[in-house]
Amino acid sequence: MNISVIGGGVIGVSCALYLARAGVKVRLFTGKELGSGASGRSLSWLNASGPWPADYYNLRMAGIDRFRSLYCKNTHVDWLKFNGGVFLSDQDEVRKWYSIEKERGYDSHLFQPEDVNSIDAKINPAAIGPYGIYNAGEGWVSLPELIECLVSEFLTLNGTVIENAGKTVPIFDAEGATKGVVSQKQGEYLCDKVLLACGASTSKLVAELGVDLPDGSVLSMVAITEPFDNRPSVVLNTPKVAMRPNPGNSLVIDHSWYVNEIKEDENGVCSVPEHIVEQLLSEADRLLKSDVPITLAGYKAGWKPVPADGFPVLGELQEMPGCYVAFTHSGATLSLIVGELVSWEMTTGKSHPMLASFRPGRFKS
Template sequence: MTTPTSSARVVVIGGGVLGVSTATHLARAGASVTLLTESAISSGASGRSLSWLNSAGERSPEYHALRMAGIDRYRTLGQKLGDNRFLRFEGGLTWAAPGESYASRYQHERSIGYDSVWLQPDEIERWTPGVDPSSVNSEGAIFNPGEGWVDLPSLIEHLLSGFRAAGGTVHDNVGRVSVDVTNGRASGARTAGGDVHEADAVVLAAGPWVPGALDELGVRVEDQTPISLLLTTHPVKTDLKAVLNTPRVAVRPTPDGTLVLDSGWSEEEVVDLGNGSYQVNDDTLAGLLAEASAVLAGHPTLELDRYGVGPKPIPGDGEPVAGPVDEIPGLHVLFTHSGATLGLILGELVAQEILTGIASPLLQRFRLSRFSVPTS
């Protein structure tokens, strides 16, 4: 058995769940780890994520297996934490738009052993409360009892506590961070202020900024990153416990009694002003609140507390990018849409690869090399 190299010096770039998870696994294994982030911890995509823990629908077998491993790690964490406020497994409920059907999706989930129950509208209350059955497609809905949700900022805070206890160092709000390359190999990272952090390995986990950072190094990754919009309501009285994914809105409870909301149509209405800022129209916000109220039992009045808007990382083929960058030895990358579900497992597997030099079979399909092309 190969044991981790405890003397390794590693710099991790990115203060979201993927960067913090990887840094924590490395530090706990004995590595000397420095975590660098451009702004505040959790201020990027991890701070505006629906954070639905799932492997619902159809995807490649390898991606499904990785997501299921990710959910397994959350269940293990939940057992260790005991009663906690930021991680729940209360299931997920979804239904198709009028005129469409999720029957084939249900059959697929059943065929691969994914826990999936078909419910008629009048059966929903018995399985998962807080939903207005009249809002559900007449054909019924899919309830996935094994799904859950996590509040990523709270999870990240928990992980950072362990990271610091293991000797890790955090430098936040350091501005833009770039990878240093010496003689063709990643040798550390440099902050906007010119501070250099030397390392034996560098992990690039900067969410939607990964493609640009790689491009500067002469490596291209296909990218379909859109703009995300996540609304948070004021606290509201509701019996909802599951994550809802409906044709017009997704809804998730939070630890403090609020709800978070997102949707595809509302994201499309965000105006990118081209200077790192965005315009969100009042009608979009009001519309999303109304859509959420319409699917909740009793149609509670939902009031906006705040919203987050910004790029949501999605690789060009929709599947994760994880592991070494072949063109630059010593550089490892994490770039994925499913950061919440995969946060713990990807951090664990990439840390193991860095410290042991042994490639993980679970990550074989998700290498950058599947579509990276040198830019020069």
């Protein structure tokens, strides 16, 4: 079997690797460099916390499981850690999340301000409300390094990576079945099946092929700090700021409250008002016990892939036999399990029950 994957983010790379592990000949096409889209600017918090529907919760838990397996083989790396996560919000929401998590058997612990430094000594107790939640089994991953790790194995399995290919799209035979891809820089390449894993561009691409895949993608921004000695080891998710450790002793910081203030120019370059970045860093400073303020190394902004209903879109497009799609928010948590299950479907021709709720056809009226 010969398969083309379009998309060089973590979802596309993971799918390509799992296909190669199955003995398939795989070519991975990416319009620019690997990881140059949303995967290069992700908080990438590995979690299944909160009031998710059961099928999505189960998929996220499977995703975390695959990362724990990867971590067991790579405990020495600085880009994948399982030091837990802290969730802060108003008292009612904290109690709601805690109740749901305990009912599911999630490793969830309610704590008060005076307890927080037993979880992480770098957190400021004065910034904690009446209660917070500590999820001991959560972690984080830096996706650029993960992509490098996955691509390294992919190449040893004789996979082919074609970077800077320009726009790449599937092509079809007279009966409407997938027969290959064509790219701006590489021309036509024939294959048996194609996977579209193009992040926030996925809906636009399939629309050009005549398929409606509703899109809820939003502009987003993450800030990266200078090296910071007093950084926490846990992931923090709060009403005004989310943060995690990052390789190089820095922090990655983001949130969603400022998305409407991010601007994109005619060349696709995004900018964020200076006061937004300053406020985000100020919120981060407030959470930490440190007399030294966090300083900015830079920020990255662009489109965050989000299907219209917020849930993954995974599987074969009914309108185009042999053409599959993998379009999802939470690309970090889901990247390895999506790669495993979508590649299994592509190579076996079977449908995996864990993906039943996430088919592209659910948007049809």
